Every structure is written in structure tokens, then in C-alpha cells.
Amino acid sequence: xxxxxxxxxxxxxxxxxxxxxxxxxxxxxxxxxxxxxxxxxxxxxxxxxxxxxxxxxxxxxxxxxxxxxxxxxxxxxxxxxxxxxxxxxxxxxxxxxxxxxxxxxxxxxxxxxxxxxxxxxxxxxxxxxxxxxxxxxxxxxxxxxxxxxxxxxxxxxxxxxxxxxxxxxxxxxxxxxxxxxxxxxxxxxxxxxxxxxxxxxxxxxxxxxxxxxxxxxxxxxxxxxxxxxxxxxxxxxxx
Numbered sequence: 001x002x003x004x005x006x007x008x009x010x011x012x013x014x015x016x017x018x019x020x021x022x023x024x025x026x027x028x029x030x031x032x033x034x035x036x037x038x039x040x041x042x043x044x045x046x047x048x049x050x051x052x053x054x055x056x057x058x059x060x061x062x063x064x065x066x067x068x069x070x071x072x073x074x075x076x077x078x079x080x081x082x083x084x085x086x087x088x089x090x091x092x093x094x095x096x097x098x099x100x101x102x103x104x105x106x107x108x109x110x111x112x113x114x115x116x117x118x119x120x121x122x123x124x125x126x127x128x129x130x131x132x133x134x135x136x137x138x139x140x141x142x143x144x145x146x147x148x149x150x151x152x153x154x155x156x157x158x159x160x161x162x163x164x165x166x167x168x169x170x171x172x173x174x175x176x177x178x179x180x181x182x183x184x185x186x187x188x189x190x191x192x193x194x195x196x197x198x199x200x201x202x203x204x205x206x207x208x209x210x211x212x213x214x215x216x217x218x219x220x221x222x223x224x225x226x227x228x229x230x231x232x233x234x235x236x237x238x239x
Contacts, residue, residue: 017162020184023155024191030144030151031195037137038202044077045134045209051078052216059084065091079130079213080220086126087224090119116228123221130217134210138203145200152192159185 055071055078062068069088072081163182 019158020155020188023151023188027148027151027191027195030148034141034144034199037140041206047077048079051075052080055081079217083123083126083217083220087119087123090122094118120225127217131214134213138206141199141203145196145203148196149192152188155188156185159188
């Protein structure tokens with residue numbers, strides 16, 4: 001019975017007008033592209049959360065930033081690990097990895113605080129870059145969710161127009177004349193909804209996950225800067 005219904009749908013699509021077929025092909029394009037994005041982003045975000053959780057455990061258990069850096073280098077799928085790599089690399093550039101040694105060598109305190117500002121800016125840019133990377137292709141899901149129902153509705157309207165045109169040409173309003181156009185219209189409407197619903201659900205899901213990741217990165221950046229400043233401020237009092 002299910003097989004017969006499937007064949008009927010194919011027959012309806014095959015017998016539809018060129019405009020309705022074009023609408024269905026357009027919806028097929030949106031559907032395939034949306035599902036490709038959904039699968040890619042789901043794998044990307046799942047790996048990001050899993051590796052970020054692991055990195056946070058390693059980071060807070062590490063007694064040396066260099067150890068955390070080695071572990072972060074192995075977690076290429078974690079936004080938090082990549083954020084730490086940016087901050088740690090900037091620290092190495094400005095000589096803040098070993099704070100007390102730098103102070104003993106007579107480095108001016110003003111230069112050290114300007115260096116912290118540099119780290120802050122680097123972390124801020126890294127967070128924006130990570131969020132931008134995570135949101136890539138996501139807007140297409142919103143576009144699909146917003147436009148697919150209207151594209152299907154256009155096919156519906158066109159199918160109804162063809163039905164009335166058939167009535168006008170034959171002069172008969174029998175079910176045999178009206179049914180084909182109505183069937184085309186219903187298929188287009190159903191296709192539009194079938195494409196839009198998963199896209200909207202996926203868009204909301206990914207948007208929420210990206211917000212959580214953004215919040216985690218903001219919190220980690222603040223904690224990381226606090227760790228740096230906690231080494232500098234006491235040293236300033238001893239100078």
C-alpha cells in the first residue's frame with residue numbers, strides 16, 4: 001500500500017505542469033542543501049562541545065600553562081582550546097608566560113599592563129572569529145524556513161489556476177478535470193512544509209548551541225585574564 005502511494009506521488013509530479021515541476025525542483029535543491037548543512041553543523045558542534053569539555057578539565061587541572069597548551073594543540077575541534085592557544089601565543093610574544101622572571105629582569109610595569117590589553121584584544125578577536133565560523137551557512141537554514149512555504153504556496157496557487165483553466169477549456173467542473181490540478185497544488189504545499197520544518201528546527205537548535213559556546217568563550221576569556229592579572233597585581237605591590 002505504501003509503495004502504491006509513492007508511485008502515485010511520482011505520477012502526479014510527472015504529470016504536473018512545467019511551472020509546478022520547477023517549484024518542486026527548487027524545493028528539492030533547498031532540501032538537499034539544508035540537510036547537508038544540518039549534518040555538517042551537527043557534527044561540528046557536537047565535536048566542539050565534547051572537546052571543549054575535555055579541554056576545560058585539562059586546563060583547570062594543569063599546574064603549568066605549557067601543559068594546557070600542548071593538550072589544546074591536540075583539540076583542533078574545540079573553540080575554547082583555540083581561544084586559549086591565541087591567548088597563550090600572545091603571552092609568549094609579549095613575554096608574560098613567566099611573570100615573576102620578567103619583573104626580576106626589570107621590565108617596566110606599564111609595558112606589562114599594555115601587554116595585557118593586547119591579550120584582551122586578541123581574545124576578543126578570536127571569540128568573534130570563532131562565532132563567525134560557527135554561524136557560517138546557518139543563515140541559509142533560516143532563509144529556507146522562511147521562503148520554502150511561500151515557494152510551495154506559489155506552486156499551490158499555480159496548480160489551482162491550472163485547474164480553473166482546465167474547467168474553462170472543457171466547460172466541465174467534474175472531479176476528473178479539477179482533481180489533477182488540486183493534487184499538484186497539494187503536493188507543492190506539502191513539499192514546501194516538509195522542507196521548511198526541519199530547517200527551522202535545526203536553525204533554532206544551532207543558534208542556541210552557538211549562544212552557549214559564545215557564553216563559554218566569554219567566561220573562559222575572563223577567567224584566563226584573571227589568572228594573568230592575579231600574577232601581575234601582587235608583583236606590582238612588591239616592586
